Amino acid sequence: MADVNTAYAIEVAGLHKSFGKVHALRGIDFAVPRGSVLGMLGPNGAGKTTAVRVLTTLLRPDSGRVVVEGYDVVRDAAAVRRRIGLAGQATAIQLELTGRENLEIMGRLNHMERRSVRGRAAELLERFDIADAADRPAKTYSGGMQRRLDLAASLIAEPSVLFLDEPTTGLDPYGRLGMWAILRELVDRGTTLLLTTQYLDEADELANTVVVVDRGEIIASGTPNQLKDQVGGDLLEFTVPDRGRLDDALHAVVGLSDAAPTVETDARRVKVPVGNRGSTALIEAVRRLDAAGVETENLALHRPSLDDVFLAVTGHAAEASPDGVAKVGAPS
């Protein structure tokens, strides 16, 4: 049933989905306000893609309620499909066809009038920087261009809610930045966005709210900043070149915050959790170390990354992917 007055573009309550004995989703709840961005963060196999497939009417949930733009994804699947866009890791682009042909075909399959399809395709090609290559086969495009074309295809009918399953996986850094810029612009125009990602910095960069998914459950949620506060806020860190002065350094910084400093003797490194009073604590530390006459190196204040969040809530390590971008991974 349509309830057009709801403030939420997506509402998910008690969502369960199993494949045989595998419980892909074990009771997921979240809501995405209109015009905001939800980042769904988690390692491979956490259930992100299953969730997106249920939300986009591709899979029936075992139990629970999923409402998109006021329509139930099971009972009113057709109405949901008219309002959403989906782009994923797999592209729906037909590589033998030109960019323009791909967009026009998608527009026609979304039941747009021939004339409005033509205009809309031209507009998207222009906006996504594909206009110069519009009439070349898509197989001649770079990876980033193909991904932009695929995103354009999912936007042809101007969906109000867009689902993106790992939109930048496999793109080079330049391609990722280009994609981020496009997504920010979309959100500025009022599109509600749900994106899944394994990349911590991507969720940090784009999402208003992040839900961390692990083994089919949401294990943490909040704004990126709230999640970071959850692991203890800022961390003051420095090393002492002279091992003999390590104890003096430690004495100097005791009492900077409620939390006790920790020492890694081998690395000659001192860490002080300082909560949310980072800058004040930093100035105070410099003053005290100077007064004690202790020489230090690499004195700095670290904001915890979503990496730290993931480690804190799951106990899994976050691992580096081959392309050097930090991402969350299951323990090996």
Place this chain on the structure above:
Amino acid sequence: MTAVAEVAYTRSRPSAAQMARWAISDALVMTRRNLLVWMRVPAYIVFTVVQPVIFVLLFRYVFGGAIHAPGSGGYVDYLMPGIIGQTAAFATFATAIALAQEATKGVIDRFRAMPMARSAVLAGRLLADSIRMLIVILVIIGVGYAVGFRFQNGVVGAVGMVALAEAFGIAVCAVSAFVGLAIKDEESVQAFGLIWIFPLTFVSSAFVPIATMPGWLQVFANNQPVTLVINAMRSMALGGPQFPLNPALWESVLWLAGTLIVFIPLAVRSYRRVG
């Protein structure tokens, strides 16, 4: 759940007539898409056309001399309806492979999340493949004419033969669509295609008179659907007492109808289950 919302909801649901118009339009858009892909890849066109042409030349000039065919027109007249039937059956490899690719690449998922008609992917594939098949059949008939083949039974017979070949091809396409969507792996699909299409086309009356086969094989060859279809096609193309039209024609029609009734729903079901 307000009354206003109910009205908005009801209005947004399209009528049955609108749904039917969309289903037709979606199927035609998909057909155009599939044919465009075919036409954009020159190698693909060449292979789909050249392969049956090679069969024509091979059987006409290499094996033909050793095969004694019934009828007045010699082996080339006997051969051509067989080659055309075989071409229709072989064309379905492409159907199965294309659908398997689309299923594994996630393309079908994307289509299913769009408001397009559920039937469009399958309908567009079958329609595009039957148009492609028709073009190839007409090219082969042209090549056949160049190497001595002649229709002996008038225009109506010739058109009837092509129509039956198309119907046969569409029925085999339906089987292939099911296989492609059920197996979803390009190479397995190809291997499986060889297993069932090869014996059915070669152990039939397509290339040699069945009377030359050993008795136990004749039992299978005489009664399997490809033989029935090709016998009916041959009768329509050549006429004459050696090639009686019935019961081959009505038995073929029963087989084709049965195949479509069984495999179209199976293909639709595996389409729904993709992913």
